Amino acid sequence: MELKLYNTLTRTKEAFRPLDPSRVRMYVCGPTVYDFAHIGNARPLIVFDVLYRLLRHLYGPDHVKYVRNVTDVDDKINARAAERGVPIRELTEETYNNFKEDVAALGCLPPDVEPRATDHIEEMKTLIERLRAADFAYIAEDHVLFHVAAMPDYGKLAHRTLDEMMAGARVEVAPYKRDPMDFVLWKPSKPGEPAWPSPCGIKTPGRPGWHIECSAMSWKHLGETFDIHGGGIDLVFPHHENELAQSRSAFHTKIMAQFWMHNGFLQVEGEKMSKSLGNFVTIRELLADWPGEAIRLAMLQSHYRQPINWTEAGLREAKRTLDHWQSLTADAKPGMLCADMIDALADDLNTPKAFAALHELRSEAAKGAKGAAACLKAGAQIMGLLQPTAAEWAAWRPASLAIDEAGINKLIDARNAARKAKKFKESDRIRDELAAMGVELEDRKDGTTSWKVKKVA
Numbered sequence: 001m002e003l004k005l006y007n008t009l010t011r012t013k014e015a016f017r018p019l020d021p022s023r024v025r026m027y028v029c030g031p032t033v034y035d036f037a038h039i040g041n042a043r044p045l046i047v048f049d050v051l052y053r054l055l056r057h058l059y060g061p062d063h064v065k066y067v068r069n070v071t072d073v074d075d076k077i078n079a080r081a082a083e084r085g086v087p088i089r090e091l092t093e094e095t096y097n098n099f100k101e102d103v104a105a106l107g108c109l110p111p112d113v114e115p116r117a118t119d120h121i122e123e124m125k126t127l128i129e130r131l132r133a134a135d136f137a138y139i140a141e142d143h144v145l146f147h148v149a150a151m152p153d154y155g156k157l158a159h160r161t162l163d164e165m166m167a168g169a170r171v172e173v174a175p176y177k178r179d180p181m182d183f184v185l186w187k188p189s190k191p192g193e194p195a196w197p198s199p200c201g202i203k204t205p206g207r208p209g210w211h212i213e214c215s216a217m218s219w220k221h222l223g224e225t226f227d228i229h230g231g232g233i234d235l236v237f238p239h240h241e242n243e244l245a246q247s248r249s250a251f252h253t254k255i256m257a258q259f260w261m262h263n264g265f266l267q268v269e270g271e272k273m274s275k276s277l278g279n280f281v282t283i284r285e286l287l288a289d290w291p292g293e294a295i296r297l298a299m300l301q302s303h304y305r306q307p308i309n310w311t312e313a314g315l316r317e318a319k320r321t322l323d324h325w326q327s328l329t330a331d332a333k334p335g336m337l338c339a340d341m342i343d344a345l346a347d348d349l350n351t352p353k354a355f356a357a358l359h360e361l362r363s364e365a366a367k368g369a370k371g372a373a374a375c376l377k378a379g380a381q382i383m384g385l386l387q388p389t390a391a392e393w394a395a396w397r398p399a400s401l402a403i404d405e406a407g408i409n410k411l412i413d414a415r416n417a418a419r420k421a422k423k424f425k426e427s428d429r430i431r432d433e434l435a436a437m438g439v440e441l442e443d444r445k446d447g448t449t450s451w452k453v454k455k456v457a
């Protein structure tokens with residue numbers, strides 16, 4: 001079995017051979033932390049988690065290093081913090097903590113390193129100084145800009161010529177740029193914006209451009225060159241093209257990453273997700289109504305490079321599938337991985353084909369075939385599915401029906417206290433409040449009260 005991955009750089013599926021098999025290295029662009037991540041953002045998180053799990057299976061968990069950064073310096077962050085009237089650090093901390101909870105609920109393993117941009121300003125400055133010294137960058141009005149004309153094969157990843165890139169991208173035209181395509185490595189900060197001492201002898205304090213972050217963090221944690229660089233398809237140009245230009249020019253290397261991998265886009269019920277259309281769904285909102293694994297399974301039903309049409313019907317189907325798998329594998333220990341399943345994943349993460357193999361196993365397990373349930377469990381688990389125990393799965397409730405045990409006990413105590421004080425109106429009110437929550441009380445002879453939740457159909 002050979003791992004093959006589609007490489008955006010060459011537009012072909014290629015055999016994957018790590019630069020160093022004892023240290024397989026993957027970098028994926030992470031979130032900009034200013035608001036809850038949306039369901040489109042969940043796609044790269046889940047897709048590259050499956051790849052991470054597969055690489056760990058193939059090369060050994062200690063031989064794979066996965067880095068996913070956190071962008072905690074950005075104009076959107078500054079704007080949101082000002083809007084909410086909170087310090088930037090408070091906003092980024094809170095958002096990052098929410099993000100970590102969301103990805104964990106989607107069944108994703110934490111990456112080996114989650115570097116933050118603001119912890120890598122020195123590395124960014126070092127790269128900028130190098131680019132300046134080698135004449136790939138120039139200084140203009142307190143900015144440092146990358147000069148794309150200095151790099152003959154700029155546009156190689158996006159497969160576009162300079163003219164096409166200018167026509168296709170919303171290029172910011174600024175009087176100080178030598179060329180409209182030149183992009184910012186460092187810019188001056190306005191009063192009140194985050195600022196650091198600038199590189200290249202610039203007196204005004206400033207802050208980094210977006211692209212240089214990832215060149216600096218991948219360098220620090222993975223080295224000058226590495227194996228896989230991932231993200232959503234929208235990042236190919238300009239973000240990844242520019243990262244690649246910076247890193248190759250700074251280190252004088254032929255490559256930045258061997259493989260560039262990009263997931264397709266997600267649409268909601270057939271439409272582009274946007275706040276104005278009212279179909280913008282955060283991961284957090286979905287997790288209130290669906291178990292994380294159902295979201296994960298629904299996401300993996302499509303091949304990662306294809307667009308996804310995200311529907312509630314798809315989620316319902318995924319939940320039903322998991323209910324069935326859970327009931328079949330409740331007592332099974334994970335067994336052998338079936339070859340069809342691993343072959344499918346090794347063929348450019350063909351998850352739909354992997355599910356076809358799992359559905360075969362499900363049919364066999366349902367007929368009582370020995371070992372099929374164990375293979376089903378092992379196969380599902382390598383994709384990060386069937387992680388909860390059968391009991392945990394059965395206990396899952398949507399947030400609207402979740403049982404707040406501590407809250408219920410508090411109300412019961414308050415009711416008993418009211419009854420003792422002969423405040424019957426109050427005790428009846430509390431009984432009604434509990435009944436509205438679906439809680440039935442039974443007053444025992446010994447003075448205590450037991451309770452149960454009415455079965456929800």
Ligand code: AMP
Nearest residue numbers: 032040041043044231232233264265266
């Ligand atoms: P952003 O916060 O916009 O930089 O996005 C974080 C990650 O989510 C990037 O890898 C994006 O490519 C990816 N992404 C954003 N929107 C979508 C979407 N609708 N479908 C799939 N991936 C997306």
Ligand code: ZN
Nearest residue numbers: 029214239243
């Ligand atoms: Zn990046």
